[in-house]
Amino acid sequence: MSYGGYVKCNCYEEGKTSEPPFKEFVRIIPDYGPALKYPEHIKNTSRMNTKFMDWRSSACPHSDFNYASIRFNDFPGFESVYEYIAEKKYDEDFECVNLFPILYQYLPDGYEDKIPIIDVLPFMNELLAFQEITEKRKFVVFNGMNPDKIIAVTNYGYPRVIAYDAKYAGGIDDNGFFITKAFHGHIDRNYEMNIVFRSSFFSQSTHLVYGFVITDISTGKEFITSFHILQQIMEGNIPDIKKKLIFRVSIEEIPITRLCRDFIDSLIKLCAASLETGNPVVWY
Numbered sequence: 306m307s308y309g310g311y312v313k314c315n316c317y318e319e320g321k322t323s324e325p326p327f328k329e330f331v332r333i334i335p336d337y338g339p340a341l342k343y344p345e346h347i348k349n350t351s352r353m354n355t356k357f358m359d360w361r362s363s364a365c366p367h368s369d370f371n372y373a374s375i376r377f378n379d380f381p382g383f384e385s386v387y388e389y390i391a392e393k394k395y396d397e398d399f400e401c402v403n404l405f406p407i408l409y410q411y412l413p414d415g416y417e418d419k420i421p422i423i424d425v426l427p428f429m430n431e432l433l434a435f436q437e438i439t440e441k442r443k444f445v446v447f448n449g450m451n452p453d454k455i456i457a458v459t460n461y462g463y464p465r466v467i468a469y470d471a472k473y474a475g476g477i478d479d480n481g482f483f484i485t486k487a488f489h490g491h492i493d494r495n496y497e498m499n500i501v502f503r504s505s506f507f508s509q510s511t512h513l514v515y516g517f518v519i520t521d522i523s524t525g526k527e528f529i530t531s532f533h534i535l536q537q538i539m540e541g542n543i544p545d546i547k548k549k550l551i552f553r554v555s556i557e558e559i560p561i562t563r564l565c566r567d568f569i570d571s572l573i574k575l576c577a578a579s580l581e582t583g584n585p586v587v588w589y
């Protein structure tokens with residue numbers, strides 16, 4: 306699975322950066338920008354690399370030469386876009402009539418690594434068409450205290466793991482939030498047989514010894530975990546790890562486009578950046 310996308314700027318090629326260190330070794334790598342390539346006799350390059358990477362991060366107004374970039378993790382609904390588009394590939398006679406052939410081809414799925422410049426405009430047009438879909442679907446929605454800010458979501462009928470440690474996984478399914486025995490986040494079809502905690506309205510507080518205690522608010526039933534529920538979602542950058550949090554899970558029928566509006570908007574901005582710079586949209 307890919308993690309995000311970016312479009313590189315042209316500042317180095319246009320001479321708009323500060324002077325790079327070790328300029329004599331600088332080479333341009335497509336879809337990456339300036340990099341150091343040393344002759345063979347130069348050893349112990351790690352200090353030079355650090356200095357060069359520091360320069361890269363602030364050489365022009367675009368950090369690391371990213372004219373525009375997005376991280377998929379910031380958009381809880383993004384997987385639903387993929388699922389919807391993949392599903393629309395065939396009609397009832399199993400004729401291939403994908404409504405969004407360019408999205409289907411280039412949305413990152415781990416295989417395509419970029420959108421070539423020639424296909425960026427058609428890709429953007431399909432995104433605009435996708436925004437017009439009014440169809441509603443049933444989703445399992447995971448919220449914190451702010452009900453407008455969706456933390457995680459999954460299609461009805463599709464359990465999804467959102468946090469885990471070596472032995473247990475926490476996730477959402479049609480019946481709410483669950484914690485089940487798992488192996489490093491992997492659950493199987495029979496995960497329901499190994500459920501140790503279930504709730505649709507619960508709190509998480511820190512536990513003095515083991516990490517966190519998760520409590521069902523109506524029954525008071527507790528489960529102690531070593532994982533913070535937001536640990537994987539926030540990639541470890543939890544602002545106040547000791548704060549008590551309240552979560553709820555609900556089944557909601559909402560337009561697919563509402564769920565992924567921010568994701569589609571960000572993709573459109575990436576495409577616009579690509580058309581502006583003449584550089585492809587690259588998935589990483």
Ligand SMILES: [Zn+2]
Nearest residue numbers: 314316365367
């Ligand atoms: Zn730049």
